[in-house]
Amino acid sequence: MSDTNQGNTPVQDDDLPQPEVRKSKLGFSLIWLVPIIAALVGISLMVTHFTSAGPKITVTFLTAEGIEANKTQVKYKNVVIGKVTTMRLSKDRTHISVVIDLEKDAAAFATKGTRYWVVRPRIGASGVSGIDTLLSGAFIGADAGDSQDDQNDFTGLETPPAVTHGAPGRRFVLHASDLGSLDIGSPVYYRRIQVGRIVSYELDKDGKGVSLQLFVDGPNDRFVSKDARFWNASGVDVSLGADGLKLNTQSLATVIAGGVAFQDPPGPHEETAAPEMQEFTLFNDQGTAIAPPDGKPRYIRMRFEHSLRGLAVDAPVEFLGVKFGRVVSVNLDYDEKTQTFPVIVGAVVYPDRLGQAHDKLAKLSGGDGDSEMPKIMSGLVAHGLRAQARNGNLLTGQLYIALDFDPKAKKVEFNPNARPFEIPTTPGDFDHIQEQVASIVDKIEKIPFDSIGKNLDGSLHELNATLKQVNTELLPEAKRTLQGVNKTVGTANDALSEDSPLQQNIGNTLEELQRTIRSVRAFTDYLGRHPEALLRGRGADAAPPVSTPATPKQGKDVQP
Amino acid sequence: MSAPPRAQELGMMSCHVCRLVTAYSEDPHAHCPRCHSALHVRKQGSIARSWALLLAAAMFYIPANVFPIMRTQSLSSKDDNTILSGIFELWRAGSPGLAVIVFTASIVVPMLKFIIMTVLLVSVQRSSGLVSKQRARLYRFVELIGYWSMLDVFVVAILSALVHFQILSRVEPLPGVVYFGVVVVLTMLSAMSFDPRLIWDNRKSQ
Ligand SMILES: [Zn+2]
Numbered sequence: 001m002s003d004t005n006q007g008n009t010p011v012q013d014d015d016l017p018q019p020e021v022r023k024s025k026l027g028f029s030l031i032w033l034v035p036i037i038a039a040l041v042g043i044s045l046m047v048t049h050f051t052s053a054g055p056k057i058t059v060t061f062l063t064a065e066g067i068e069a070n071k072t073q074v075k076y077k078n079v080v081i082g083k084v085t086t087m088r089l090s091k092d093r094t095h096i097s098v099v100i101d102l103e104k105d106a107a108a109f110a111t112k113g114t115r116y117w118v119v120r121p122r123i124g125a126s127g128v129s130g131i132d133t134l135l136s137g138a139f140i141g142a143d144a145g146d147s148q149d150d151q152n153d154f155t156g157l158e159t160p161p162a163v164t165h166g167a168p169g170r171r172f173v174l175h176a177s178d179l180g181s182l183d184i185g186s187p188v189y190y191r192r193i194q195v196g197r198i199v200s201y202e203l204d205k206d207g208k209g210v211s212l213q214l215f216v217d218g219p220n221d222r223f224v225s226k227d228a229r230f231w232n233a234s235g236v237d238v239s240l241g242a243d244g245l246k247l248n249t250q251s252l253a254t255v256i257a258g259g260v261a262f263q264d265p266p267g268p269h270e271e272t273a274a275p276e277m278q279e280f281t282l283f284n285d286q287g288t289a290i291a292p293p294d295g296k297p298r299y300i301r302m303r304f305e306h307s308l309r310g311l312a313v314d315a316p317v318e319f320l321g322v323k324f325g326r327v328v329s330v331n332l333d334y335d336e337k338t339q340t341f342p343v344i345v346g347a348v349v350y351p352d353r354l355g356q357a358h359d360k361l362a363k364l365s366g367g368d369g370d371s372e373m374p375k376i377m378s379g380l381v382a383h384g385l386r387a388q389a390r391n392g393n394l395l396t397g398q399l400y401i402a403l404d405f406d407p408k409a410k411k412v413e414f415n416p417n418a419r420p421f422e423i424p425t426t427p428g429d430f431d432h433i434q435e436q437v438a439s440i441v442d443k444i445e446k447i448p449f450d451s452i453g454k455n456l457d458g459s460l461h462e463l464n465a466t467l468k469q470v471n472t473e474l475l476p477e478a479k480r481t482l483q484g485v486n487k488t489v490g491t492a493n494d495a496l497s498e499d500s501p502l503q504q505n506i507g508n509t510l511e512e513l514q515r516t517i518r519s520v521r522a523f524t525d526y527l528g529r530h531p532e533a534l535l536r537g538r539g540a541d542a543a544p545p546v547s548t549p550a551t552p553k554q555g556k557d558v559q560p
Numbered sequence: 561m562s563a564p565p566r567a568q569e570l571g572m573m574s575c576h577v578c579r580l581v582t583a584y585s586e587d588p589h590a591h592c593p594r595c596h597s598a599l600h601v602r603k604q605g606s607i608a609r610s611w612a613l614l615l616a617a618a619m620f621y622i623p624a625n626v627f628p629i630m631r632t633q634s635l636s637s638k639d640d641n642t643i644l645s646g647i648f649e650l651w652r653a654g655s656p657g658l659a660v661i662v663f664t665a666s667i668v669v670p671m672l673k674f675i676i677m678t679v680l681l682v683s684v685q686r687s688s689g690l691v692s693k694q695r696a697r698l699y700r701f702v703e704l705i706g707y708w709s710m711l712d713v714f715v716v717a718i719l720s721a722l723v724h725f726q727i728l729s730r731v732e733p734l735p736g737v738v739y740f741g742v743v744v745v746l747t748m749l750s751a752m753s754f755d756p757r758l759i760w761d762n763r764k765s766q
Contacts, residue, residue: 017580019593020592039616
C-alpha cells in the first residue's frame, strides 16, 4: 500500500540536498499488532464469557417481595452463586417466576432436589433471622441436593428450610392431636438442652391429627432411641385433676415459644438409635409420655344410676388402683322403663398398661384381637368386677372410675358381643358415705335432747342451791374452826420454838437454880472458914464470892 | 481549474523535524541529511495505521458496551451498570436531559467517529476526489470531538474519586470502563495518524 501518488513525476532540483537512504530491517508495519491484540483480547473475553456462563434456571415464588431483577443475588453459605436477571408474573397471576443466571462453578445447583427460598428478615418464635437483609435487601438462598439429574425449573420455598442439606442429624416424625403452640423452628430438648427443632408440620390426610417433622442435630441424634418418648414441653402445664394439682414448666423460652422434649422410658427398653423418619407419638406431658406403652385402646361403657357430679372427661379409669384409661364421654340418658336418668360414661382403656396381668389373662381367655378384651372382662365381671365412681380428691370433689371386685355384688348378665361392651356398675363410695352420714344423723335425732336438757336444768338448780348454802353457812363456820385450829397450832408452835417464853422461862429457872446452889456452896464455905460470922455477922473486908445474876441473853448458852 | 503547485510537483520535500527542504525521493527509507529523521512526503503508513487503530477501537467497543462500567453501592442496593443500562436508569430516574447527554457522548459520538473515519479512509483509498472540502470538515470535526467523547469514562473516574464512603456509599469502576478508555484512546490515535493532506491528493483525478 502506498500513500504517494504515483501519477506525479517529480521535477528534480539539483540545488537541494539529497536525502540519505537507510534500509529498514523490518518490512512489516508494527501497527497491525494493535488490532491483532484487540482481536485476541476480544476473543479471549468471548471465550471466558462462554465458558464461565453457568446454567440458567427459573424459580417460581408466590411473591416477588424484595426481589429485583439484576440486583438480587443467589447465595449459598453466603457466597454469591448467581443473580436474578429477569422476573415476570405468571399468566394466571398466581405466582412469579424469576430467571437466575448461575455462575459456572454453581452448576451443581441446577440439579434435582435443589431448594431455593427468599431470605428476608424474619421474626419468629426461634428468634430473628436474616437481619443483614434489612440493609442489603433480600437475597435468594440456595441449598443443593444429592441428585445429579439436571433440572432448570424450580418451585421456590416460601419459608427458609430449617435444615440445610448435608447437616448431620436425623429427621423423625411425630404424631399429635393438634399443633399446640409449636411452630417451625420450635426447639427440641433432650435433658433441657436444645438438640434440634421442628422442621415442618402438616395436617394428617384424614384430618384427625397433625404430623410434625423434627430434626435432631448430630451427634445428639443418637440419643433418640427406638423407644424414645416425645412430649410437648410447651408452656406451663397446670392441671387440677382427680390426682391433684400438677404444675410443670420447661425453660422460659419454651414457655413462650413452645417446644418438644424427649427421653427414654424408665426401665428396660430398646437402646438402639431410631432410624431416620421413625414415627413417634407426641404426648401431652412428660407423665403420660414416660408411662408404660398404651397398646391398643379399647372402648368401654358404663351406666351409672346416680349423679356423677365431679366426673369430667379425661378423669382416670383405674383397675385395682392401676391407671389404665380415661373417661372420654359423660352423657345423660333417659330410661323409659324406669323413668330414670342414667349417666352413660364412655372410657378408653389401655389393657396393655396392666402389664403381665393382661398378658396372662389374655392367654387364659384364648381370645384374640377384638374379642380378647370382652372375653377377659366377662370372666372378671362374673367374679364380681364392677365399675364405681369414686372420689379422688376431697378438695375438688373430682371423681374417677375405679374397676374393683365386689364379692357381694349381685350377678349381672354380661354381653361380650356388644360393642362397646358395658361394664356393670355399683353405686359409688360417695353414696355409701352419704348413707352412713344419714344414719348417723338419724341416731343423733333419736337422742332426747329435750328431757336431757330439762333434767340437767333441774339438777343444775339444785346444785346451785347447795353451793349457795355451802358458801353462806358452811364456809364461814369452817373458816372460824380453822382459825381456832390455827391459833392452837400457833401456840403450840410458839411454845416449842427456841426463843419462845416457855423455853426461856425454863432456862432462867435452871440458871436461877444453879446460882442458888453456888450461893449455898459459897455460904457453907464461908461458914467453914468463918463460923463466927453466924454470931458477929460478915466482916467488911470479906469479898462477896457470889457472881452477878445472869442476863437473859446468857440463857442462850445454857442448854436445856 | 488552476491550483497552486505542491511541493511534490516541484521535486521537493521537507523534513518534519528540522524543516530542511530536500530533493524529492520516492524511497520510503529516506532520511534527513541534517537531523537524520525519516523523510516522507505524507505521513508514513498513515492509512494503514488509521485502519489498524480504528479496527482495534471497534473491537474494544464491544466489551466496553457489554461489560458493566460502574458499580454503585449504597446501604440498600448494589448496582452494576453498563453504558446503556446507565442511560436507561437515568431516563427512568427522571433525568432525560442527562440521559441524552450521556447517550450522545458515549454512544452517538463514538459511533460517528467510527463512521466518519471509515468514510474518510475508504474515500482516500479509492482515490475519490469527491467533496474534499466536506471531508476536510468531517476530519476537523472528528479531531475536535475526539477528546470529549465517552463522557462515561470521565464520569466514572470522577465519581470513583469523589464517592467513597466505604459502607454508606461507594462507586467502583468495573472492567468495562477500561475498554471504554481504550476505545477513546484508539479512536483518537486513529484520527491523529490519518494524514488529512491525503484528502486533497486526488484533486487531479477529478
Ligand atoms: Zn531534519
